[in-house]
Structure formats: structure tokens, C-alpha cells
Amino acid sequence: MAAAATCGTGAGSTASMASEASKSNVTSFQRRGPRASGTDSGGTRLVSIAGTRPSVRNGQLLVSTGLPALDQLLGRILTVIFFFFTEEDKYNIYSPLLFKYFLAEGIISGHTLLIASAKEDPADILQELPAPLLDDNCKKELDKDVYNHKTPESNVKMKIAWRYQLSPKMEIGPVSPSRFGHYYDASKRIPQELIEASKWHGFFLPEKISSPLKVEPCSLTHGYLKLLQFIQNIIYEEGFDGSNPQKKQKNILRIGIQNLGSPLWGDDVCCTETCDNSHSLTKFLYLLRGLLRTSLSACIITMPTHLIQNKAIIARVTNLSDTVVGLESFIGSERETNPLYKDYHGLIHIRQIPRLNNLICDESDVKDLAFKLKRKLFTIEVREFLCFSLQS
Amino acid sequence: MNAPPLSPGGGGQWALTPSGGARGETGHKSEMLDSLLGLGGLMLLRDSVEWEGRSLLKALIKKCALSGGQVHILGCEVSEEEFREGFDSDINNRLVYRDFFRDPLNWSKTGEALPGGPLGALTAMCKRTDPGPVTIAVDSLSWLLLHLPCTTLCQTLHALSRQDSCPGDSFPVGQVRVLGLLHEELHSPGPVGALSSLAQTEVTLGGTMGQASAHILCRRPRQRPTHQTQWFCILPDFSLDLQEGPPVESQAHPDPHTPPVDPMTHLTFNLHLSKKEREARDNLTLPFQFSSEKQQALLRPGLGQATSHIFYEPDAYDDLDQEDPDDDLDI
Numbered sequence A: 001m002a003a004a005a006t007c008g009t010g011a012g013s014t015a016s017m018a019s020e021a022s023k024s025n026v027t028s029f030q031r032r033g034p035r036a037s038g039t040d041s042g043g044t045r046l047v048s049i050a051g052t053r054p055s056v057r058n059g060q061l062l063v064s065t066g067l068p069a070l071d072q073l074l075g076r077i078l079t080v081i082f083f084f085f086t087e088e089d090k091y092n093i094y095s096p097l098l099f100k101y102f103l104a105e106g107i108i109s110g111h112t113l114l115i116a117s118a119k120e121d122p123a124d125i126l127q128e129l130p131a132p133l134l135d136d137n138c139k140k141e142l143d144k145d146v147y148n149h150k151t152p153e154s155n156v157k158m159k160i161a162w163r164y165q166l167s168p169k170m171e172i173g174p175v176s177p178s179r180f181g182h183y184y185d186a187s188k189r190i191p192q193e194l195i196e197a198s199k200w201h202g203f204f205l206p207e208k209i210s211s212p213l214k215v216e217p218c219s220l221t222h223g224y225l226k227l228l229q230f231i232q233n234i235i236y237e238e239g240f241d242g243s244n245p246q247k248k249q250k251n252i253l254r255i256g257i258q259n260l261g262s263p264l265w266g267d268d269v270c271c272t273e274t275c276d277n278s279h280s281l282t283k284f285l286y287l288l289r290g291l292l293r294t295s296l297s298a299c300i301i302t303m304p305t306h307l308i309q310n311k312a313i314i315a316r317v318t319n320l321s322d323t324v325v326g327l328e329s330f331i332g333s334e335r336e337t338n339p340l341y342k343d344y345h346g347l348i349h350i351r352q353i354p355r356l357n358n359l360i361c362d363e364s365d366v367k368d369l370a371f372k373l374k375r376k377l378f379t380i381e382v383r384e385f386l387c388f389s390l391q392s
Numbered sequence B: 001m002n003a004p005p006l007s008p009g010g011g012g013q014w015a016l017t018p019s020g021g022a023r024g025e026t027g028h029k030s031e032m033l034d035s036l037l038g039l040g041g042l043m044l045l046r047d048s049v050e051w052e053g054r055s056l057l058k059a060l061i062k063k064c065a066l067s068g069g070q071v072h073i074l075g076c077e078v079s080e081e082e083f084r085e086g087f088d089s090d091i092n093n094r095l096v097y098r099d100f101f102r103d104p105l106n107w108s109k110t111g112e113a114l115p116g117g118p119l120g121a122l123t124a125m126c127k128r129t130d131p132g133p134v135t136i137a138v139d140s141l142s143w144l145l146l147h148l149p150c151t152t153l154c155q156t157l158h159a160l161s162r163q164d165s166c167p168g169d170s171f172p173v174g175q176v177r178v179l180g181l182l183h184e185e186l187h188s189p190g191p192v193g194a195l196s197s198l199a200q201t202e203v204t205l206g207g208t209m210g211q212a213s214a215h216i217l218c219r220r221p222r223q224r225p226t227h228q229t230q231w232f233c234i235l236p237d238f239s240l241d242l243q244e245g246p247p248v249e250s251q252a253h254p255d256p257h258t259p260p261v262d263p264m265t266h267l268t269f270n271l272h273l274s275k276k277e278r279e280a281r282d283n284l285t286l287p288f289q290f291s292s293e294k295q296q297a298l299l300r301p302g303l304g305q306a307t308s309h310i311f312y313e314p315d316a317y318d319d320l321d322q323e324d325p326d327d328d329l330d331i
Helices: A015-023 A041-047 A068-073 A095-109 A122-127 A135-149 A162-166 A192-197 A222-238 A280-293 A311-320 B031-038 B054-066 B080-084 B089-094 B117-126 B141-147 B150-161 B189-198 B247-252 B275-283 B292-299
Strands: A052-054 A061-063 A112-117 A130-132 A184-189 A200-204 A253-257 A297-301 A324-329 A346-352 A369-373 A378-382 B041-047 B070-075 B095-099 B134-139 B176-183 B201-208 B211-218 B226-234 B240-243
Touching (some): A095 A130, A095 A184, A095 A192, A095 A297, A095 A324, A112 A122, A112 A222, A200 A222, A222 A253, A222 A280, A280 A311, B031 B054, B031 B240, B041 B054, B041 B150, B041 B189, B054 B070, B054 B134, B070 B080, B080 B095, B117 B134, B134 B141, B141 B150, B141 B176, B141 B189, B150 B176, B150 B189
Parallel strands (some): A112 A200, A253 A297, B041 B176, B041 B201, B070 B134, B134 B176
Antiparallel strands (some): A052 A061, A130 A184, A324 A346, A346 A369, A369 A378, B211 B226, B226 B240
């Protein structure tokens, strides 16, 4: 059954079925519940939310991560439920960037933001969001970058391995004529008026917790409990879960939680292998997923998995989330000087793709991905190998 | 304990890993300390039994005290007399020392000790209101880690180091410095990793052949981290003397100018093509390539080309009927 997230009315039929029924009059399926005006009644209710697109596969709503390349990689099934990010970036440089892209996409699309952090003030995070690239500048920037990058060898037709010439290439430019996903300039800040026009809520843990000395032995860490209550309040008050339906137009809540699992949240999963509240993190994610499934929201979480000592927890966290992406940067490792990797700043590992209302997931064909932060754009590309790669 | 100075006033040499910046300046003794202290926030001094870090901590404290500003010290591991040894009197007068070595649990109840123990002292420092740069030296973080939960310590240190980033104040960021001494060997990688992810600067002490080195990792916000290795020694009056590293150290770094090893040199087969061979290879028609000649050959079987024959040997059970079974179909 489609999740309740899609239809606030709670009608029994899925959105796709409803649209089919309205388009072709030969079927005898009748839609229960009030029929809104217009021919495709199921469709208008979903499409009316800005920045989203209904998926034809599983009747869910799609939102963009803020990086069209990443949207493509995830098979364009970034649904409005849960989105999880692993932060394996040891020096914490690239994953905050992706975090900010997600939030900036929310501002541009007019979604409500909820930013939670134990390390930085959410207002400061908001100030550092990247500026969007406008349409006319965007094409120029992309063309310039693509031109600089193209080497003569890539134009040579392959003689022996001619079948691979048709292998899918990653497209860098805008993929669809409709504006689903925007490009951002990482070197510029978002204009102040966009921030002021947007609606956002911040959760900064040191302000919410009175004294750090209090250590409560409950099953859920104090910080996580407060955060869950905060999110639940926002969802209820602003009507993201379908309560107060007549009040306002439906909107998406984009939640961003930074550095979950680090000791600053009061969780010692990074400090010891056998910690006292070993289930605190997994419980939190489970409860959060329940909250998100019953509301129109998408969530991004960054987590310092390289600090987590117990690998079983990482496996559990991966299973609890819909999408898991790992970033491995080359800074400080021996790969930085390796000539194979000289064009890139790091590798991207797609560890999990959502499987909502499906039995199998739609995996992308390319698995060997690297990213680089070109002057302004964050691009993801297939890593091109040399045939003889003997490491010295 | 400390190696005798080889060449006082000699030049310092920066030996860099590739991700660091390149600076060829020499002769500035205080430059290392300045660069370490300039970043502010939490500085982690990771030492070990072989290469102790308390003398470097005291050198940093001396530098901070001389440059003005308050210096608070949380002494937990050694006695106050031992810690103050080696400082001259005007520096000693500037240090505010909180002693938790003599009576860590406040059993004597003299009323002098601060309530809440060392954590209470740190928390009280979070709430300070007087302006000006402040340096807080913790000797040592290992002692605190063994007595407090790691999360509490991390949260308190984070609250301390971000105290000055309030936008309303006019103080620049970096007014609060926390210097923490951490004995790496005492802890599992978990707490060490947690603390190092909080630190803005990390100094790992090591060395070879009697010479101490400091591997410095600076994390500036939103910039790439820089690595540097600096050879030094500490003089008896806790001033720092930079030194050149031992000669064998320079060979440890890969020379970026040597050409990469050609992988095709010692093979038993030949991978190189001569010009003639290359031309012959280019002229070769590959079997699956569908060129126009092949297309013509297939469409029009030429004279020399034999059409295909089928050789069939009938079995005993085969019914050889030459009639076409589809003849009676009426389409």
C-alpha cells in the first residue's frame, strides 16, 4: 500500500491508480472519497507542492537532494520519506557541503527547514548555504567546465571495445527541461533575502539542554529525546502530518541533522565499543523513521561513521535508513598523490538505495564513482581507469 | 628528558607532507608556537611515554602568559610545585592554578576546592564574562577521561571552545584557547578519535634518535587540513628551539620529481609496437567489424565464394518426402 504520506485524505487507492482511473474511462474502479474538481484528481493534489514531482513507480513524491548528479545516481527515487547520509569524510569537509546543498534546495523550492545540530548554531549553518546558480549563468558555467574537462582521447572511437562506447555516461548538465533540482555555487553564500523569506526552525542542543552534567540513564539519550519531541511538535503544529488540512497549502518539511552519533549529542557510540546506551542511536532512528513515514518530510543525516567503534551499529543504522551514501575523501591518505586519482577529490560509495513499495531496488549501472569539487560545482563522475595500474 | 640543544638559534626546517603548504622560512623560534596558538579553539597534545608532552605544554603556557591574557591551569596529574617548576616568578604570578591533584575528591573539605571537581571548574570557566583572551590548560585530558564520561567531557570542551563565537560580541574568534594534554597509549581509539574530531589543532609528539618532532595537524573551518612536521627541542627555561631534522628523515618523503616506474620494463612479452607493426595492426580488418566491403560480399556472393552447402545423411527412420508440406495451405 502506498504510504499515507502521499494522500492526506487517506483514500484507499494509490495515487497512480487514481490518475489512471481518471484518464481512461473504461475501468470500473471508483475512487472513494470526495473528488476534487478537474480530470486527474489524484494528480493535482500531489503536484501542487512546489519542488516535488510524483513518481510513477511507487506513487511517492520525489524531492531533489540539491545535487542533480546525485539524484540521477539514486535512480531518481529520492522519495519523501527518509534520506540518510553517511559521513565517512574524515576531515569533515565534503559532507557538510552535501548537507548544505540539501537545505539550500529546500529554500529555493520553498520548503520548510528544520536544522538540528549539536556542534554549530543552526543560524550559522543557514548563513553558509550556497547560492543558487541562475538559469542563464548556469549553462555558461557548465559549458565552461565541461569544455575544460574534455580531453582529446575521449573523442576517439573505440576500435576493439566498441560495445563499451554505448555505456551510460554521467550527464553533468541539467537532465530534464523542468526544473527539478538546481545547481549551486559553493563559493558564494545564499542571498540574505532568500533566507529571510524562508521558514525554518533550528535545534541547537547546548541551548536546549540546561546543563551538560546531567546524565540520565534512560534508554534514549536525553539529547535524542529532546530532538524527537521537537520534530514531533513542529510536524504537528505545522500540519505536515495531515492534521489541520484546511489550514494551509501542503508543504514539505526538510530536516537536516548534523553529526548524529557524535559525543556532542551525548551519545557514546563513538567512544566505546560496548556502550551503556548502545541502542540509543538505533532507537532514535527507528522513531524518527516512524515520524517521517507519517508526514510529508524528508531528512538528511550526517554521521561520523569512521568514529563509531562497533561495526554492528553501522550495519543496523544502514538497515534502518532508506538511502546511504558514503564519502571518502583523499585528503591525508596516500591516494592523494596517486596519479590515478589526481583529478578527483574523493570517492562516493552508494551503499543503499531505497526500496519503498518495491521488492527490488533500481540500481544504477555505474558503481565506480568519484567526486570532485570544481571551483564552484560538486560533480560526480565515473572513475576512468588506466589499463595497467601498477602501484609504485 | 629533553635533548640538549644542538644549535641554539639555528634555523628551523619545515618538512612537509604533500597536503601541507610550502614555507621555506628559517630561524623563527617562536613561529611554531605562534602558528599553533593562532588558531584558537581546542589544541590536543598527544604524547606517549617515550616522547612526553608536558614540557611542550609548559612552553605554550609560557608563551601565552607572556603575550598577555589570562592563563588558567587545571592540574590533575602532577603537584602544583612540580608544575610550576621551571617558570620564573612573573610567569608564575600570571598563572591561575586549580589544583586537583592533592585532593581530587575534596575529602578534606577545606572549602578551597571548587565545587563539582574539575568538571565544575571547566563549566564555571564557560560562564566567564570578563573580556580578553583566555588560555585554559588541562593537565591532563587523560585524567579527566578516566574519571568522567567521554561525552560529558566532549560537550564541556565544545562549550568552552565555541564560547567566543557569539555574533553579538566584538571579540574575534579564537579568544579562548584550550590546551589539552592527552596520553594516547592510555585510551582506546574511540575517545581519542572523538576528541581529535573536536580539536582545531592536533600535535602528535614523536621523534627519532633522541630528537623530538611534532606532527601538527591544523583544521581550519571549511578548509583543507594542513599537515606539518617540525623538529624541535625545549630549553630548560621552556622556550622552544626549532631544529633541523636528522638527515635520514628527508628520504622518508617521496620525491615528487622522480618519474613513475615504467611498468613495462621487466616483462617476458613485448608490449611495445614498432611503427611497421602499428601500421599492420591498423590495417587489419577485425572479424566483427561490419565494413562496406563485407556488406557487399554478403549480399552478393562473388565468383570465388562458394555458396554454402548442406550435407545431410538421412537416418533409417527419416521420411524423405520431397513435397512441400505447405503446398495445401490456402492463404
